[in-house]
Amino acid sequence: MLLASVVAPLVAAPLLLAVKDWRKGGFTAAASLVLAVCLLMPEVIKACKGFSSREVYNVEPSLYLITLEGGGFNTVYALTVLVVCSLSVIYASSYMRHFGNPGVFLALYLVASSSLVGVTLSGSLTTFFLFYEFFLIPSWLLILYWGGGEAKSISFKYLLFTEAGALVTMAGIALIYDQYRSLAFAELREILKDVNPSEVIAPISLLIVGPLVKSALFPLHAWLPDAHSEAPTPVSVQLTLAVGIGNWALARILLFSAPIALEVPPLRATLMAMAAVTMIYGSLAALSQRDLKRVLAFSSISQSGYALLGIASGAEVGVTSSALIFVAHSMAKSLLFMVSGCVERATNTRLVDRLGGLAACMPLAAISAFIGFLCLSGIPPTLGFWAELMIFFGVFATILDRGYFGFIAGIVLLVSSTLTAAYGLSTFRKVFYGAARELEVHESGLSIIQFIPLILALLLIVLGAYPSLIVNMLIRTE
Amino acid sequence: MYEWVNLLWVMPTLCALSIPLLSRVSKLLRDIAPALVCCATVATAVLLLRLPGRAPVSLKFDWVFLPGFGRVQFGLYIDTLSVVMSNVVAWISLVVFIYSLGYMEGDSSLDRYWFFMLLFLGGMELLVMSENLIQMLLGWEVVGVCSFALISYWYKDSKEERRVRWVGEPPEEYPPSHCGLKAFLVTRLADTFIVAGIITLSIMARTVSFAELLALDPGENRLLQATLALLFVGATGKSAQLPFTEWLPDAMAGPTSASALIHAATMVKAGVFLTARVVQIALAWGLGARSPSLFKFILWTGVLTAFAAALQAVVTSELKKTLAYSTMSQIGYMLACLGAASVTRELSLASSLFHLISHAIFKSALFLCAGVMIHTVGSRFYEDLKGIGRSMKALYVFFAVAALSLTGVPPLMGFWSKEAVLASIVKADTLAALLAIATAAITAFYTVRMLALTYGVGVKQTSRVHNSLKLTMLAPCAFLAAACLALGLLGSTFEELFYSAFSSAEPGNLAYTPFTLGAVAAGAALAALHYLRAFSFPGFLEPFRYVLKHRLYLNTAYYLVARGIASMGTCAGIFDSLYTKALLSSAAAANKFGEKLKVLQTGVLTHEELLWVVGGALILALLTIFR
Structure with a gap:
C-alpha cells in the first residue's frame, strides 16, 4: 500500500x-x-x-x-x-x-x-x-x-x-x-x-x-x-x-x-553552531528583504535552523520536534507562499514597500497570512507553538548537561523567536495594513486562490488546539 | 462535578467563532449576542463564588503527551485567586460590551471587533482559570494576539483621523498599526522569558501544574528558584512594567472600549495574576524567609514603575495617555505589594488583589468616560477637550468619582485598597514605602490636572460637540462609578469578606492613613493651585518636564535597539547578496579556467604526442621519487 x-x-x-x-x-x-x-x-x-x-x-x-x-x-x-x-x-x-x-x-x-x-x-x-x-x-x-x-x-x-x-x-x-x-x-x-x-x-x-x-x-x-x-x-x-x-x-x-x-562532540557542536547561525542569519536577512517572496525564502532558511537545532540537541524529543516543525512550517510557509501569489496576482508586484492596505480588499488572504505568521513565530493556538516548545525543550534539556554551549543555543532560540515575530508581523503590517488601495486586477480566480491558504490556516489551528492528532502517531515510533 | 466551569472560556470562544455566521444572519444579532454570552459568562463566574472557598479544586483532562516532556493536561484550577480574576474579567467585559454597542455603532468592520473582543474574553478566562503553565501560556498568547488586533483595529492609519485615532505627538506620533506591532513585539520579547521559565521548570521539577508546583519541595535548588524570576520577568512584559513599559502608552491607539477592557482592567493584570501565582509558589517553597531576593526584585520593579509612570502621567497632553501611565503606575503598586509578601505573606496577596479589583472598576470607568469625551469631541488632546466637563455634567460627575477613587479619597473604594497596599509595602521596606507615598501624591496631582483640564478651568468657551451621547454609553459609566462609591461605602465590610477568602489574612490597619492622605492632599492642592492660575512652577523644573515629556528617553532607546537590529538585518542582506555573487563568480572563474585549459587540446597529433611523452616522463619521475 x-x-x-x-x-x-x-x-x-x-x-x-x-x-x-x-x-x-x-x-x-x-x-x-x-x-x-x-x-x-x-x-x-x-x-x-x-x-x-x-x-x-x-x-x-x-x-x-x-x-x-x-x-x-x-x-x-x-x-x-x-x-x-x-x-x-x-x-x-x-x-x-x-x-x-x-x-x-x-x-x-x-x-x-x-x-x-x-x-x-x-x-x-x-x-x-x-x-x-x-x-x-x-x-x-x-x-x-x-x-x-x-x-x-x-x-x-x-x-x-x-x-x-x-x-x-x-x-x-x-x-x-x-x-x-x-x-x-x-x-x-x-x-x-x-x-x-x-x-x-x-x-x-x-x-x-x-x-x-x-x-x-x-x-x-x-x-x-x-x-x-x-x-x-x-x-x-x-x-x-x-x-x-x-x-x-x-x-x-x-x-x-x-x-x-x-x-561525537565536534559533529554535534558543528551542527548546533550551524543551526544557531542559520536561525539568526535567516531571520535577520528576512528583516531586510523588500521582495515578499524573498522574505519567505529567508524565513525558510531560518526555520531549517530550528529543525536542525531540535535534531542536533539529540534529546529524546528530537524526532517529535523535527516532525512537528516540518508539519507546522511547511503548512504555514506554503500558505504564505500562496498568499504572496494572490498578492502578486492582485497588485502585479511583490515589493513590500509598494504594497499596503490589502486587508480591506483581500480579507481571507489577510486572515490566512496572519495565522501563517503566528505559526512561524510559534504562537498558540497554532501548531507552531508546540513545535517550538518541543525544540525549546530539547535544547534546554541539553543546556543542563552540556553547559554554556547549550546555553548559547538557548539564548539564540529565544532571540530568534522574537526576530521571527518581528519580520513576520512587520511584513504582515506592510502588506495588509495601511491606507486601502485599489486592486489592479479583478477576477473571479482570486477567490479560489484566497480560499486554499485559508484551509491550511484552519488546519494549523485545529492541529494546534489538539496536537495529539499528530503527536500520537509520532510517540509510538520511538 | 466542576466541568461546567469550562463554560467560562468555551462560551465566549464559540461565540467568537460564530460571529462571521451571525453577521450573515443579522447585524443586530451579531451585536447583541456578545453581550448575552457575556451575561452567561458573568453568571458562571458568579456561581463560582459559591464554591466552598478555601480548598483549591483542580480539574484535569488529557490534552497531549509530549515525549520526554510528559503529559500535558488541560485543566482548571479553582482557588480564590482564579475565582476573583474570572469575576473581574467577566464583569468588566459585560460593562464594556454594552458600552461598545453605542461606542462602536456604525463602524464598518464590527465582525472583526466582536470576534477579537470575544476571543479575548475566552482567552483571558482560560488564562486565569488554567491549571498549568502551558495552558496559561496558551491563553496568554491568545490575549496578546487579540491585543495586537484591537490596538491596530483602525489599521488604515488614515492621516485625517490622526487627532483621534493615532497616539503621541511628533516626533513620537504613531499610527494604530505601528502601535499594535510594537505592543506585540515588546510583549513577545518578554514572553520568551516565560517560555524559558516553563521549560526549565518542566525539566527540573518535572511538572508545570500549579497544584503540583505548590506541593513541591524544592530543597536547596537555586536554579529552580531562578525559574520563578524568569516567570516574573515575563509577567512584567504583559503588565508594562520596567523595562517593558513603552508599549502601553502607545496601545491607546485602539478603540477606547478595547483600551478599557484590555489595556486597563484585565489583560495588563495578567502579569499581576502570574506574579501572584509565582509569589504563592515561592511562599509555599519557603523562599519568603530564606532568600527574599526574588521578593525584593518584585517589590522594586513595582515601586520604580509606579513612580516613573506617575511622573510621566503629569506631563502628557492626551487624556488617554494620562490614563495609560496611571494604569502602569497602579499595577506597579500591585506588584510592589506582592513583593512585600516575604514579610506579610497572604496579606499581601489579598491586598494586591483587592487593589486589582478596585483599579479594574475605577480605571475602566475612567476609560469609558474618556471614551465618551473623545468620541464626542473628536480629539484625544486636552487642548480640544477643554470644557467638555461643563457641557456633559452627568458624565463629568461619574468621571470625577472614578478619578477621586484613583486618587484614594475616602470613602471611595480606591481609598481602602490603596491603604491596604501601602500598609503592606511599609512593613516590607521603608524606602520603597516612601517612594510609594510620593507616588500617591503625584497620582493626586495628575488626577486633579486631568479633572481641571477636562472641566476647562479658566476657559470660557466649551468644546464643540460632534457626536450625540447615547444611553448605552452613559449607563456603563454610571454603573462603574456607582460601584466605586457603593463598594467604598461598604468599606471595611467588603474588605473583611474579601480577606476572609484568603486563609489567614486579616485586613491591614489604617495606621499610616494620615501620611498618605496628607500626601494626596498636598499633591491635589498643588495641582489645584496651579490650574486655578494661583501659581506657576519655577523655571528650573523645565528640564525635568522635558525629559518626562520625552518618555524618559526609554522610548528612544527602544527605537535605537530596533534600528540596530534592522541595520544588522540590512548587513545580513548585503552579506548574502555578496556571498551569492562570490559563489557565482567562483563558478565563472572555474569556467574561465576551463577555457584556458582548452588551449592544450589542439587536436594536432604532434602536440598530443608531445604531451603524452611529457606526461609519461612525469609519471615515471614521480614513481621513482616516491618508491
Missing part, C-alpha cells in the same frame, strides 16, 4: 500530458493526490496504533532497492506532503492559468510530488537517494520553464548546489555500505548501536552533507533565496516541502539510524 501511494500520482502524470486546460488538469492531478492520501490511510491507522509496515520490492536486492517503510514518523511526513501538494495543485490550476503548457506543468508537478512522498516513505539510504535525486529533475524543469527572473541561471544554480551535495552523500552511502554491508535504516540502527562513535564519524558526516544543502543551512543556503522567490508559487510550495525533506533525512540518519554519531 505504501508503494501504491507513491505510484498513484506517477500513474496520473502521463495522462495529464494530454490535458490542455488548467482547471480539468488541476482537478485530475488533485484527484490522484487525494487517492494517494486515501491509499496511505491504512498506514496512518496502523501508525496510530503503534505499528509500522515495511515493504521490500526486489528491484536490486543487494542495494536495498526498493525498500519502503511506514511508521508514525514517515507517515506524518508523507501525509503532510500529500495534503499540501494536493491543495497546491488546485491552487495552481487557478493561479497558473495565464501560463502555457498546463499538461506538462501538472505532469512534472505530480512526478515531483510523488518523489517527495517516495523520499518520506523510504526505508533505506539508496531508496531515499533515488527519490531524492529524482525530485531534482522535475523541480529543476519547473523552475526553468515557468520561473520568473533569470530562471535559467537560477534553476541551474539550484541544480548544481543540490547535486554537489548529493554526490557527497553518495560517497557517504558508499562508505557505509563498505563498512557495514547494509543500507536499510532499521538494520543500520541495530548495527551502529555498538560501534565506536569515532568510526562512524566520517561516513555520517559525508552522508549528511546532501540533506544539509537541501535544507539550506548556512553557509550552504545560497541556492534557496533565488529558487524560492523566482519559482512559480506552486513550485515554491514544493521547494518548501523539499527543504523539510532535508530535515527528514537528518532526523532519520542522526536520530534514528546513527544516534551514536551525535555523541
